[in-house]
Amino acid sequence: MNNDHHIIIAPEIREILCKHGRVSAEHLGVGDDLYNAGLTSLATVAVMLALEDKFNVEFPDTMIGRRTFKSIDSIAEAITKLAA
Amino acid sequence: MDFDKLLREVHAIGRTVLRVHAAEVDKAARFPAESIAALQEARLLSAYVPEKYGGMGLTVMQVAKICEALGQYCGSSAMIYAMHKIQVACVVHHAQQSAYFQNYLQRLVTEQRLMASATTEVGTGGDLRSSICAVETVGDRFTLMKKAPVISYGEAADDILVTCRQSPGAAANEQVHVLVKKGEYTAIPLSTWDTMGFRGTCSSGFELTSSGGVEQIIPQPFNEILGRTMHPFSHIVWGSLWSGIAMDAVNQARAFVRAEARKTPGETPISAIRLAEADQVLQGMRHNVTSLAREYEGLLAQNRPEAFEEFGFSIRTNNLKLSCSQQLVDIVGRAMLICGISGYRNDSKFSIARHLRDAYGAALMVNNDRILKLNATMLMVHKEG
Numbered sequence: 001m002n003n004d005h006h007i008i009i010a011p012e013i014r015e016i017l018c019k020h021g022r023v024s025a026e027h028l029g030v031g032d033d034l035y036n037a038g039l040t041s042l043a044t045v046a047v048m049l050a051l052e053d054k055f056n057v058e059f060p061d062t063m064i065g066r067r068t069f070k071s072i073d074s075i076a077e078a079i080t081k082l083a084a
Numbered sequence: 085m086d087f088d089k090l091l092r093e094v095h096a097i098g099r100t101v102l103r104v105h106a107a108e109v110d111k112a113a114r115f116p117a118e119s120i121a122a123l124q125e126a127r128l129l130s131a132y133v134p135e136k137y138g139g140m141g142l143t144v145m146q147v148a149k150i151c152e153a154l155g156q157y158c159g160s161s162a163m164i165y166a167m168h169k170i171q172v173a174c175v176v177h178h179a180q181q182s183a184y185f186q187n188y189l190q191r192l193v194t195e196q197r198l199m200a201s202a203t204t205e206v207g208t209g210g211d212l213r214s215s216i217c218a219v220e221t222v223g224d225r226f227t228l229m230k231k232a233p234v235i236s237y238g239e240a241a242d243d244i245l246v247t248c249r250q251s252p253g254a255a256a257n258e259q260v261h262v263l264v265k266k267g268e269y270t271a272i273p274l275s276t277w278d279t280m281g282f283r284g285t286c287s288s289g290f291e292l293t294s295s296g297g298v299e300q301i302i303p304q305p306f307n308e309i310l311g312r313t314m315h316p317f318s319h320i321v322w323g324s325l326w327s328g329i330a331m332d333a334v335n336q337a338r339a340f341v342r343a344e345a346r347k348t349p350g351e352t353p354i355s356a357i358r359l360a361e362a363d364q365v366l367q368g369m370r371h372n373v374t375s376l377a378r379e380y381e382g383l384l385a386q387n388r389p390e391a392f393e394e395f396g397f398s399i400r401t402n403n404l405k406l407s408c409s410q411q412l413v414d415i416v417g418r419a420m421l422i423c424g425i426s427g428y429r430n431d432s433k434f435s436i437a438r439h440l441r442d443a444y445g446a447a448l449m450v451n452n453d454r455i456l457k458l459n460a461t462m463l464m465v466h467k468e469g
Contacts, residue, residue: 022257038257040213041393041395042458042461042462045461045462046461048465059465061467064465064466066390066393
């Protein structure tokens with residue numbers, strides 16, 4: 001699942017999750033379930049806005065959902081796809 | 085189940101019991117014991133419990149209709165009934181896989197137990213999705229202490245569903261719902277309940293200390309209970325009983341207009357135009373409730389839990405609460421103007437005073453500003469398809 005892009009941006013995603021998602025993401029693995037770690041669907045809005053700002057992308061409606069924000073890995077995959 | 089017959093029975097209880105005591109319950113700010121006893125006698129406390137446990141197995145829409153009917157006679161009694169039903173729905177929707185709760189539902193039917201709720205906590209500022217207190221388990225027993233700023237009818241309730249963190253080490257939003265039972269908890273009053281309206285709900289604050297068996301912890305996490313049941317169910321049954329209060333205010337206004345019209349036969353009094361306007365707002369309010377109740381029943385029938393995580397339904401549920409709480413004040417205010425000084429008086433048969441005082445509570449129980457802020461956040465990303 002992991003490719004190089006994912007590994008490069010994972011620390012930045014982790015930082016955004018800590019700051020905007022109210023999740024203690026410092027020690028989370030890239031595949032760990034963020035919702036189990038306490039991410040709420042409401043907090044994903046702040047996370048998404050911060051990600052859009054940081055990576056200069058815009059999430060289309062079809063990608064706004066639980067699947068995209070399931071893990072650091074799935075977020076990284078979405079960003080990589082959007083930035084491509 | 086002949087629901088029309090049941091609804092007629094509910095109205096009969098409303099006329100003969102709720103309405104008779106409503107003014108005195110309001111004045112003394114006391115628990116409407118007669119109303120709840122009458123509802124228990126009619127087995128209505130287990131109306132939403134599935135038939136296999138001995139309940140009536142009513143639908144959400146039918147429970148909402150009962151709340152609307154009760155709201156026409158005594159706002160406080162209707163509110164207590166609605167809040168009880170929310171707790172029952174939490175157990176019915178989220179705990180039936182547990183043998184303990186199957187048994188509990190049977191007891192709820194036979195004993196017509198009254199359930200209350202302790203969700204808010206001193207120190208969390210009204211945020212249901214965050215708890216300070218935690219359930220502590222040792223072996224198969226738990227202990228739990230919570231400082232609750234509000235437990236409606238806390239003293240009269242048989243059982244209380246309490247939100248708390250799932251363990252002392254858990255994060256504030258890792259919550260569970262625990263059933264604490266009369267005889268297994270002590271409640272030390274923290275505050276009194278002397279408010280403008282809904283005075284009979286006796287929603288004082290308590291320091292609740294309880295213990296029990298670990299099987300009393302509902303097996304599903306609280307965030308799922310809130311999303312799938314507590315949030316939508318609350319706003320539907322509240323909107324329904326508020327509609328009932330609005331209907332009674334409009335009925336008072338109608339009686340007043342009719343008395344006026346009798347004095348000048350053949351001429352439609354100006355107050356009749358005001359009545360027609362009030363009725364128009366009332367129809368919108370009632371339509372709001374049934375529309376969301378229908379959508380909710382549809383989602384429940386789909387058995388697709390993730391549907392409740394989508395922002396769309398959550399936003400519409402919040403909008404229902406916002407609209408209904410505003411429409412209630414609007415309609416009751418219109419009814420007051422129609423009845424004039426007779427509506428303003430406490431001692432006239434056209435008095436709208438209690439309705440108006442109750443009406444202002446609707447915007448505050450789960451503050452509308454908090455709800456608007458949630459919708460504001462969600463609407464940044466959500467658009468209707």
